[in-house]
Amino acid sequence: MASQHVSFPPWKAQWIWAPRRDNEAEPPAYFVLFRRSFILDGPIPTSCMVHISADTRYRLFVNGSLASFGPCKSYPTRWYYDSVDIASLLKEGVNIIAVRVLRLSPENTAATSIMRTSKPGLILHCSVNADISIDSDESWKSRRDESVQLVPNSEWDFRLGPPFVSLWERADGRLTPQHWLDANFDDAEWSNAVPSTMAAKMSPILDSRKLCPRPIPALPEIPAAFDSVTCCSGSGGPTKSDWEALIASSKPVRIDSRATVTVDLESNELTTGFLELCMDQDGEDAATVTILASECYEGDMDQGSRSRTKGDRANSQNGKLYGPTDTYVCRPGENHYEPFWWRAFRYIRLAIQTASSPLTIRFVRYRSTHYPLEVEAALSSSSSPTFDKLWRISLNTLRNCMHETYEDCPYYEQNQFIMDSRLQMLFTYAVSRDDRLARKTLHEFHASRRDDGLLEAQFPAPCRMTAIPAFSLYWVLMVHDHMRHFGDAGLGRQYLGTVDGILDHFSRLVGPLGLVGRFAGPEDETWAFVDWVPEWRTPEHGFKGVAVPPAYFSCGAATVHSLLYAIALRSAADLAECCGRKCVAGEYRSRAEELNAAARQHCFDQATGLFTDGPGSAELSQHTQVLAVLSGAAHADEAAALMRRTVLDRERYGVVRTSLAMAFYVFRAASLAGVYEELWGELMKPWQVMMDQNLTTWAEFETNPRSDCHGWSATPMYEIVREIVGVKIPSDDTNAPVVLEPRPRMINALSGSFLVGGGRRMDVSWSDGSLSLTASDDMLVELRLGNETTQLTLGKGVPLQTMLVAQES
CATH class of the missing domain: 2.60.120.260 (Galactose-binding domain-like)
Structure with missing residues (x-):
């Protein structure tokens, strides 16, 4: 409509x-x-x-x-x-x-x-x-x-984690x-x-x-059917073929009186949608239908296990389904039931118990719902099935984490966090020109400003939440990202006051060593979160000691906070300069240089050539090395060696690895240091494991992940566009050249259509040593291959072919 x-x-x-x-x-x-x-x-x-x-x-x-x-x-x-x-x-x-x-x-x-x-x-x-x-x-x-x-939280299965959505229903059709x-x-x-x-x-x-x-389009509700039946049970109940006929052609399924049956229905890919059931209840005795929505099959948690074990997500023979449930009690005659809120699922289990009267299932289906993102980039094909799968799964992950806000995960939380959203917005920009949801997100966090200058880490939210100060710095990067992709100085100018308030807050945290110290406020209300790292646990600080470098507590400062602050200052300097505030830009850059110098003086270990997690600390993490490269604290001539040590020689040096939440930044540092192709295989291992385990979206964590769909893990799609195909961040200035820096050594053949700025697209393909480009409009292209740069003029719709030159190691 x-x-x-x-x-x-x-x-x-x-x-x-x-x-x-x-x-x-x-x-x-x-x-x-x-x-x-x-x-x-x-x-x-x-x-x-x-x-x-x-x-x-x-x-x-x-x-x-x-x-x-x-x-x-x-x-x-x-x-x-x-x-x-x-x-x-x-x-x-x-x-x-x-x-x-x-x-x-x-x-x-x-x-x-x-x-x-x-x-x-x-x-x-x-x-x-x-x-x-x-x-x-x-x-x-x-x-x-x-x-x-609504089912109260007191009935929540806390083995699944905290209850955030809590919109599961107990419905009685008789009322x-x-x-x-x-x-x-x-x-x-x-x-x-x-x-x-x-x-x-x-x-x-x-x-x-x-x-x-409303600033964004309405979410469509598209009729959809389940793809298959994985298993069913129940003495004398419908057979698997009966259930398959139900989902394929709505052929009714009859369940006899005093029967207990279950059936597991599968969507080929994890999705979000409004569930619908239509049933006919014979007689007065009510049947009860329980609907369990689940992301995957997993190990048995019912035998006293305190941790979840996930392997092959499609293993219906040996795995079990866990998740919240909706319960519906039928009334005599026709029943139509759908939960009010959409559900995230790959599998749906129906457990049906009849009384003295039979029940007929007329149909079970759903209406798929996501933000209607028009994906304008496509990877058509490649010589590597892995690349094709990386693209498809990443797109599905992004789509399922976009509704009325960006979401961390659609299944468990549906919360919009700054750190997560920044990555999801970048992934969106790589494949679409639609920035309406991004603009809404930017403004919502701007509107969440607190009296100390920081932003709420998650917003919208109906109550006061735990503060995560570092997330406000990611919002500064978020504003900078939008300016780089869309050139909207007016939007940047609108948020400069909020940017300055955030940066001023961090300036007040800089201590005698020139580094950002401990955050202000009660410890039970402030979380110095950096990343979900198993090795980072300080039990004496309770939950606030999880996902925080131990050096933050033992040394009074975590190096990553100073380096992230320096990166935000440099991004803010670009924003200020774009808005004509050159003096402010100079001040921001000066502060960033001082932070980098302090990090080198107090946190750089000459013996290992690595940055420590805090002044005087011996602990090392990928996070600190990566942010040192991105902030400029690591000198350009040492960045490549530093990245090799932190990725390839990680175990030798005792370097703690990032989780999927921070993996995007490892790729950025590898690219900046000139060792991207060298590190690619090692960095891609977590995604290869997930593909081997039959995921259809990327998980939240590598080891025993809670959620099987988490927006921050869709990094591979961004890597394909920006690094493999090599479409650098486009400009809306149609007079500026489109910068293309493909990496044909990483894959023998590839073809696709990609956004190159100003609403323009370019078809890119290569194979057998030949590169072909076709532009949607007349454009100038700066083609970078190895150490050679070539200026090409493309005519609208006219293919241009050139030979690929060998790239230097």
Whole structure:
């Protein structure tokens, strides 16, 4: 459906809610149903816009059909509303607009990426035609939906990690108002809605939610079917072929009375979507259906094991499925059930228990949903199946971690973190010109500013979260990234004040040695997080001692924080200079040089040629070496040797390795040091292991990963575009040459289409010593092969071939 954005005021719509029961405290989570009917006597309009929002989430129906899902994740002073054209869903006669709203109270810790305010509410406006205008007001009918309860955290399986999403349901179809979406439904016993806002007559107090138009497109909901059945069980129940016919062609499956059956359904790739089940219950005795969504098969955790063991993710013979569950109790007759929130899954297990009456499954399917990213780059083919697989899995990982925000992982958290999002935005820029979600992300973190100058590490969030100061530095890099890719000085200028506040905070942490010291604030509220490294554990500091270099505690400073600060200062200098603030740029660069000098003086070990993790420390990590190269603390003439020691001779020197979270930066340092091809095989080992283990998305960690889909691990896609094909960060300046620096020695043959700036693309292919280029527009290309640089002029659509020259070792 087409949508458009207009301002919400001058409409008369008001925030409404169902009336509270006498002396009732607000439940932590509940659903409310709303209805409004109108009669359309004249012709159906060609366009009919509904503008709608809710606190906390809504699902809009028009004449029983799904119309919209929202509002987009936000924060109170930028509370988004959706605009959707419902003309195609209208009919002559009586029409029904119905809304189901999920309300999470401020005290509820579920859904840590979804805001909620002190007031529940729904607001809607629709001008059907010149005579009919529908605004949310007290004429709307409302009712509490008692049929669904959210499963409390007290029932969470903590072997899976902390409960962050907590939107799993316990639903009873017998309590659902049947046909409440229909025009002929009798809602006489429903209550009239009541106003729900902080705004009051003759008061300057405004509603806490400042309505703004949605800045990103609506998430599509695309009908999809499961691909296969991995296994099923149950005495006298349906066979595997019965279940296969169900998912392939919706051939009904009948389950006898007093039966217990299970079936595992598979999607060929891990995905996210809204699950749907349609069932017919014979008789009055209710069947119960439990739906388990899981990322993979894994080792048995039910035998007292305290850790998870994951190997072949598709091993249905020896593995088990773990995950949260939704439970649905059937009512007599037809049942249609779908959980309110989308689920992340590769496998779905249905466990069905019937009573004295049989149950017929009509269909089980899902509607796939992701941010509608238009991928404008493609790896068409290569001589290496590994490269093709790296590309495909990386794209699927990125896609599943993009919805209304960038997400760390879609299965367990769905939180937007600065460190994770910076990488996901770079991966997005490599394959698409769509920066709408990136712009939204930049602004959300900007809006999370605290009074100490730092940003919230994760945002949006409905409550105060643990501070991770270093993440604010990644946001500075994030702003710089956007400027480099899109040349938008106006956006950079908008955020310079926030950049300066972050950098000033870190300047106050610089101690007598010239290094960033311990972070301010209570230790139980501040986490000096760097990376998930198994060797980095200081139990005496509790959870805040996890993922932190021990030198941070023992030496009073971790070298990585000073080096990351120096990198942020250099990026901020570029931003300031682009915005015409050369004096500020000079100040930033001077600070960076001082930090690098202090790191060399106090943290560089002449004996090993490596930087230590802290002043006076003997501990070594890849993190420190990599950031030393990227910040300039490691001199250019020593960077190559340093990177060889930290990657190839890591065990000899006792260097702690980065996890997948920081692997992107190891690749960047290897490239800058000129040893990229030399280190490629070693650096790619974790991804090769994941491919061998049949993952369809990249995991969060290498060893016993919690999540099988994590955005920061999609690095290989970026490497293929920027390093293997060699399309350097493009410029929107169409007069500037496109820089192409392919690495044909790394793969014998390759072809694809890639973005080269200004919305332009180039087809690149090579094989048998010949390189072919075809441009979408006339363009100048600076081709770098080995030590040779050639200027080429490409005509629109005219292929150009040149011989590949041997590259020096």
